[in-house]
Amino acid sequence: MFVKSFSYTTALGLMLGASISVNAAIIINGTRVIFPSDQKNITVQVKNEGSAPALMQTWIDNGDADVIPDESDVPFVVMPPVSRVDPMSGQTIHISNINADLPQDRESVYWLNVLDIPAKPQTADAESDNLLQIAIRNRIKIFYRPKQLQGKAIDAPKKLQWGLSSDYLTVNNPTPYYVNISNLIAVSNAGKQYELAPDGLMLSPFANQNIELKNLEIQKINLLSINDYGGINSFDVELKQ
Template sequence: MRLLRIGSICIAAACSMFAGIPAEAAVIVHGTRQIFPGEQREITVRVENVGSNASLVQAWTDAGDKSAKPEDIVTPFILRPPVFRLDGKKSQNLRILLADTALPQDQESIYYLNVLDIPPTPQDGEISTGNYLQFSLRTRIKLIYRPKGLNDVARAPQKLQWQLVEDGKRWALQATNPTPYYVHFGTLGLRVGGVTHLSPDAPMIAPMSTQRYPLQDLRSSPKGGNVQFQYINDQGGTAAQSVPLSVS
């Protein structure tokens, strides 16, 4: 979220006054993630303005650094159009074209689609005092390139291999992903004796990789337990998985 303009009030006072006011984007992106099939050279993403006023929309992709400036980013994708006006209650198809085909063909690659909603400046008479806040709101979702021939993504979560390991002075779940797919977690934890010890930061695991996820409030190594997690599918839905954990 980026502050575009503040009238005569200072930033600190403005943030204090408006801290409890929710900021909602008028421009929304349909879908929580986008899959780019390797056999295609272009996909479209629907962008909709659910508000009443027109917005200026800027769209770009990034390779994982959400703070990078659009003009400094290089990805294998081109967006058409990258900047456009979107009237209220209207929608626009954003085209994502694959410009560089030199991507790994044996596993998925992940990028991110950014859509920035820049509302219009209030007109004279809309604000009586002249003191106002205006925000531009950014939506950032996953853009996953899936090479041609990879068609077993639904079974990837079941193929994860789990271990309980010491990670410094704490315990962690260690996942090994032998598949060519990213597995995206909603929640992750270890349930022992009726208590679930959650991992506070478990966004995903990359293909062909091993990742550790620290657990909360687990003081000693249990004899068994169940790894419980929710994973997110291509449509943004979630499904639950429970895997017995054997501890030697």
């Protein structure tokens, strides 16, 4: 079983007049995974915090959230692909690197998918036949990190290079690390604040990106970056026109 679209499943239930049950019980320990190149295997811990057993499906994709598990072409194997997780019990996911032919001068990013398929409730209610349960998918990043990379990932956000024009804020990432930004808060000359990236931003290694300013006149930004542990680091960047 694989649920491709959460919103489509929800809409279908509403059209059919079914009672919808949403039970997100499988919790991943962590918000991202770091896979060092000198390790062949890593583990990720999950837990079923619900009161009923759940069926868990796991797979890895290369950034296409719509690809189905059987068609995902990635250099990793995840085990077990499907397993039962009892209530209030943990499960270990094993991820193995099966292809060492990945760039060694920069990080690579993939995505771990954990699909939580809840068990059907045991009920004598006559309406239970119209119950539509929704499988919930959690999706977190996997960063493959070559051992010989220069510098440290935690320092990468402060090494970003910024340029300012009347239309765009340009950012260059000169480091071999991905920089995950949860938000950019622009501060105008008058002291007003504007959110430039409320949905987040991920800067690839050695890449540039333009952020539209929409005629805003700003003098500095507050950058909120996400570290390896899912924590938020904040610091200000002074800008020059």
